[in-house]
Amino acid sequence: MFLFIKKLKDRYISAKGNFGAYNFKKLLLLGGAFLFIIATYSVIRPLKTSVFLGLVGKDYQPYTKIITIFILIPILFIYSKLVDKLKRHQVVYYFLTFYVVTIIITALVLMHPTIGLSNTATSPYRIFGWIFYVLIDLYSPLAVGTFWAFANSISDTEDAKNSYGKIVAVSRIGGIISPLLSWFLLEKINMTYTKSIPIILIVSAILLLFACLCIMKLKKSIPGYLLHGYEAVYQAEKQKEKEKKVSMIEGLKLMVTQPYVLGMFSLVYLYEAINVILDYQMQVQMSIETNNAIVGMSSFMFLYTASFNGLSLIFSAFGTSALLKKMGVFFCLFVMPISTILMMFGLLTRPNLSTVVVIMVILRALHYGFNAPVREILYIPTSKDIKFKSKAWIESFGRTGSKVAGSMVNVFYSGTAYLILTRINALLIIGLSTIWTIITLFIGKKYDKIIKENKTIGEE
Template sequence: MTDNQPAHNERPSVWQVLAGVHRDERTVLVLSALYFFLVMASYFILRPIRDQMGVAGGVRNLPWLFTGTLVAMLLVSPLFSAMVSRWPRRRFVTWSYRALMACLLFFYVSLVSLPESNQVWVGRAFFIWVSVFNLFAVSLFWAVMADVFKSESSRRLYGAIAAGGTLGALMGGVVTSFLVEILGAPSLLLISLVMLEVALWCMFVITGKRSADAATAREESSNSEAIIGGNALDGFKLALRSPYLLGVSGYMLLYTIGSTFLYFLQAQIVDNTIDGRVAQTAYFANVDIWVNSLTLILQVFLTGRLMARIGVGLTLAALPLISIIGFIGLGLTPVLAAVVIFTVARRVTNFAFSRPAREALYVPLSRGEKYKAKNFIDTVVYRLGDQIGAWTNGVLLWLGMGIAGIAFTAVPLAAIWLGLSLWLGSKYRIKQAEETEAAAKT
């Protein structure tokens, strides 16, 4: 009998009942969930501030901010790939997070010291940077998780780990909603910085814990800390060479195009309906609170069990299905209430189901693909979809389409996305079988 199997006379623990957690996985699971809690709390403190600054800079200028974000991603992604090629995991993860902290300190100084006339441009730069921060910090977290967990454990535990992130996102929204009037937005950046530093130390403990585990983990730990090698363009090359990764790229592209359509529709309605910076910031924070509260419940009680039972493909398909229904509904009833309902439903489905399933797609892959190709897809491809969505939205507005027309335009894209989800699920099962077979031979 192993630690993973309770004795017949043992009653299942709460861990096993809620998330199917084995006894020897508890410590790493808690640390991983705490790590993600802090990363997401750090980001969701910044998100409402970013969204308000985007609206303050002019809704019609948002496509240019999305262009700036894509350019920033094109610059950052090769630099990160170069670090991965030359440094062990602990070092390149440390440098990445500390660089984000330095940027937070820079924006804090800029917001408290520069005159009001320059704040619009600081806000635009902050919008671009937070959009990079979000994808980069979260992508790096999940890459570390893909290095720590195997396919079987990832399907069981990713839901619980994601719940830690959701709780952090909920906390971040609450912090911003309650403290933005008391402390002001600049001071919240320092709270975000501290959380990111603590998250980095969680990563140190997780990797140290894995290194100190039983003898069977020593070789795995050694491999995970080995220098991957290659060059700065490997992420791009790996993503293009693999039909599987091309499919993941397509999934990401269609997801972000739809998300951008919905983001612009929401921004237009908020700008027309809600007056004042503080009220707009509070609105975005309150939407985040609703999203993260519902997501947390689903992740704790349903995500892991659902993904283990119906598979990765059907779990991935939940988000495009909700998107088809939501865009049709928004096209028929283009009002603030419809935007709020669709936004909450779509984001809850993404965080609770599709995101953990999407991250599971990387687990059977090589370390180069986990860090380099994944980072390229999560950053450059993601923001390319933003760019396509932003400028397509602009063209549709120029052609005279309103909210309803833009919403209906997104429906056929969501249908293609649904088919791609099911295809990826079938390919994942093949990759998973190959991983299991390779493990059995060692």
């Protein structure tokens, strides 16, 4: 590992001298910060599912998405205000610190004898189960999304092609180690889960502090002129600061009025809708197989998370940067929807739980290791308001709105026989993926045109 890092550093320096050395340091610190963010996410996300199913019950999971929609609206207005008042790196600090405090508090509550894990009764009236699920569900748009908004704002397109795959690859190491260690603590250490799960949560919260330290070190050690990002956006933002203040709904307005941004919303929406349909199908079967036991479900989810992160590491380390440099962003955008269609034809031929699990591992690995970093590059030629505010609306409402739609599909077909349900879902997903492919064609062409003309989206 250290030999690989040394070779990578030498290659950066030999190519561009001191400029290359600074770029390597930026890559290393961004990768380190994202490693800790994903290490935390790879623990809290599995626990979000198992704790909710254990406290509240599997039949109520689809309704969490509807609740999240209503909570998101005031949160996003607060987020927009913070983006106006704070510098880019300070927005990252704010949300990472928020989750440090939030996760520690939830860990302490889970240790309570009646509110927490010691109470084994499953009921929709276990209010904390709902709160825990919604808080962790918002981690992706607020913590992960804000990190990428910051990374996009300090990177140009060539920098992104060279580094985003590597940043994701580094982060997957955390995504493999943290769930495996959590699984080991749950299964192999002589400790009750009522103690081990809160300990896992507290450690995961502490990891986020290291992510903050990486961003802090980056800001102090990298010269400011190397953090301008896409130069056309930087110059437009400097001019905009002199001219006017923007409103709190600017992000939503840009998302609705800019076809390019609305297209990016569609990319997120369609992937998440597909994901939630298959994910819920897998989780219901997991709940049945483990008798809804929190330990059994948590262990399964930790191993599942480590599996797709391991495969994601391979995709991001050996495929993402290489394909981006060789084929370009336009071609790479089509990999995910076309792969999804092919996998659904496979599910139609073998409609069983094992196939669903294998497809979910591949689908998530391909998304996190390849599709997500490619999609992030689309934000680079956009204004700060789009990078932060519109992105927050896209990541939150795109994800949550699609999950509501996917959950309603799951509720509608909840009484259907498993074999029939699997085939219905496969056909539905093929249809959604076809729409995804058509939208990708528009987005890819628009991105290439903007880059070629050295323009900025959102500053017209």
